Amino acid sequence: MGLVQTKDQQLFIGVDGGGSKCRATIYTADGTVLGTGVAGRANPLHGLAQTFASIEASTRQALLDAGMKETDSHLLVAGLGLAGVNVPRLYQDVISWQHPFAAMYVTTDLHTACIGAHRGADGAVIITGTGSCGYAHVGDDSLSIGGHGFALGDKGSGAWLGLKAAEHVLLALDGFATPTALTEMLLKHFGVSDALGIVEHLAGKSSSCYAELARSVLDCANAGDEVARGIVQEGADYISEMARKLFSLNPVRFSMIGGLAEPLQAWLGSDVVAKISETLAPPELGAMYFAQQQFNSVNINE
Amino acid sequence: MGLVQTKDQQLFIGVDGGGSKCRATIYTADGTVLGTGVAGRANPLHGLAQTFASIEASTRQALLDAGMKETDSHLLVAGLGLAGVNVPRLYQDVISWQHPFAAMYVTTDLHTACIGAHRGADGAVIITGTGSCGYAHVGDDSLSIGGHGFALGDKGSGAWLGLKAAEHVLLALDGFATPTALTEMLLKHFGVSDALGIVEHLAGKSSSCYAELARSVLDCANAGDEVARGIVQEGADYISEMARKLFSLNPVRFSMIGGLAEPLQAWLGSDVVAKISETLAPPELGAMYFAQQQFNSVNINE
The missing domain is CATH 3.30.420.40 (ATPase, nucleotide binding domain)
Structure with missing residues (x-):
């Protein structure tokens, strides 16, 4: 599988897919950045093939930036934050991908952005870039608003x-x-x-x-x-x-x-x-946190 | 070239391309219907390959309906009414097509609809189907309004x-x-x-x-x-x-x-x-009139 021996040595990649670009960052287990890459749009709502191609391209760039080999993606545990995977069919399509990673965990781009913005703590975010959407996570409650995509929704984007x-x-x-x-x-x-x-x-x-x-x-x-x-x-x-x-x-x-x-x-x-606080970390780190949490809970008995 | 010997014997095909379907009708030179065919959308603004495929598919159907062979399109002088060909780049793309006809004349779907609605006479039309647009032709003046396409325009469509x-x-x-x-x-x-x-x-x-x-x-x-x-x-x-x-x-x-x-x-x-008059003939016949007029003026000395 290419997983390294201990959790502390495991490398992660956090991927933030979006309507105009896809950003990937490789981290050590303690959150140190090893390398980053950027590629084109990665929005499953507007094409799976392009989404996967953009994830692969940004991953290759990040690997080279980290001084690793382009073919080393099998060493990475990946967290993906992607638009549209709240739609069950698209979530299934994405997790069915024959991905190049040691393991892959998928959630919405909103969720990973929120985790990143508050460095893992509860909170709320609104994203207004190419599209627009809102998300809040407080205790066991979460709320997702808008984000229905161009040209159907995304007012204010x-x-x-x-x-x-x-x-x-x-x-x-x-x-x-x-x-x-x-x-x-x-x-x-x-x-x-x-x-x-x-x-x-x-x-x-x-x-x-x-x-x-x-x-x-x-x-x-x-x-x-x-x-x-x-x-x-x-x-x-x-x-x-x-x-x-x-x-x-x-x-x-x-x-x-x-x-x-x-x-x-x-x-x-x-x-x-009056309520706006600065974002503490980028969505890619949120995606990495998400993957790390999922990976550690799955591999808790290792 | 497959052109038959005299103008009176020449066969024509009128094609009406649209946002949801493409309709083709084969006519004799005096406007008698020999056969019709319908295929999927044919809007160059949203894909040239699909447009050409829909024109070919509707033509094959019309040929079979007329009791001719699928491969007989080289016998037909074609008039195409297509959305978007008022855009110079798209007009060039369409007329550069290696089409299967004896000759091909291209104008907007609005123009052919207007020619058909008034059976060749001057007049105005508004089309409200999948899209919306308006066109008037009076003497040397013509006016085209709207029709900017989904989701940019086409109000009321x-x-x-x-x-x-x-x-x-x-x-x-x-x-x-x-x-x-x-x-x-x-x-x-x-x-x-x-x-x-x-x-x-x-x-x-x-x-x-x-x-x-x-x-x-x-x-x-x-x-x-x-x-x-x-x-x-x-x-x-x-x-x-x-x-x-x-x-x-x-x-x-x-x-x-x-x-x-x-x-x-x-x-x-x-x-x-109060000003609405019934349409006298379909856009396909308008497309055929357009082709016949262009063909006869080009071949006036034959």
Whole structure:
């Protein structure tokens, strides 16, 4: 199996899969980082083959970064935090994978992010990056909110901001609404002059392509554009309401994670902002903690 | 080349590609139907390979239906009406296809639908099926509105109605809104009991899967469900406004085409409904007229 002899010597890899990238970090049993790797999107909801390929690619990078061989993945006990594995069918698909690790433990990306943010302690998190979702774990209770994916849910996420902006700009260019600075921004972003040019750049594209527009939408909103302000405030209101639902479990700590966590703060309710604590460790360490706990409980009699 | 000797004997095939199916009909030069075939979706915006496969499959069916051989497509002059070919890159991709026909002429599905609806005369059309879009052709002027595709545009279409309903139901099931009859309808539609069950059925799915929900959303609206009424009315208002923009070209005739054209009528502005004329011929015949006109003008000196 490639497992090393004692628990203290066992190496772990924590993997954080997401809608735009997959990050993997190799740790010793005491949490020391040996090496990291990053690859493309790893979201089982949007393709298993790509998810597995991204996990393998980020693992290979992490192994090389750690001074190990690309083929040494069989030495690692893996913890995977992946979107969509709360769906039973997808969980089955992922754990059925002929993975290259000594052992593999799978949970949601929300769960591993929460474990990481509070360094193993109870708490709540909201992730707003390409997608959006919330999770709280307090004692035996846990609560998961949103995270239904692009374009079905994920209000307040980067992809949602981009989609709403593109929708509005196309309506404006077709004469159904008044063009604003947001319209100019989107045309400039793609270097095009009409609706067709925008559609050509966005049709059939993944959530990460839409999320690339989010910063510009926020810039327009912060500069006072009424349409952009309306979109950003609607998204932020949803995130604030999500936080309040998580607070119903009375979590000791609450963190916000993801590329939009900081820029969205100015738009959130002051009651929510007052409760934000810094994240203590990244989701990859949360995934490693999760794997270590599962592995040690399974191998308790070794 | 397989072209028969005189124009009067030349056979044509009119192909109407769409977001959920592809319909092909073989005609004699005077418009007599020889055979028809139907295959899966043919929308270049969402995949060229599938588009070409659907065109070939519907053509083979039409050939067999016409009592010809599956391999006789080289005898046919083809007219294709396809979504997305107003995008120059996609138009190039489609006309670069090593197609099986004697000759192939390509234009938008909107254009062929309009030619068909008014049997070659000037006029305007709105298509509301899986997607939505509008087109008018009067003299040298033409106007194309909307049709930006799922989930970027296509307000008032079947896929849009389904997406808006699913979005709202997921918010309701997460406690962000009040559940209504629409919530029960969607859970029952998929035979599931929670948000996760709905996400499992819709995540990453195509516009046609969302469009399958449209009839139920309309039923809920017609039964008085306030959320469904809000969604349907917002979509219908957009379609009414689109019609008024098309009327600015003073088209002699105006028709509405697609699976939602009839059920949406009760929700449209009375000024719009008053101008609706029946469609005189299907988009496939429009595609055939287009091909015949192009072919005869190219081969005028034969």
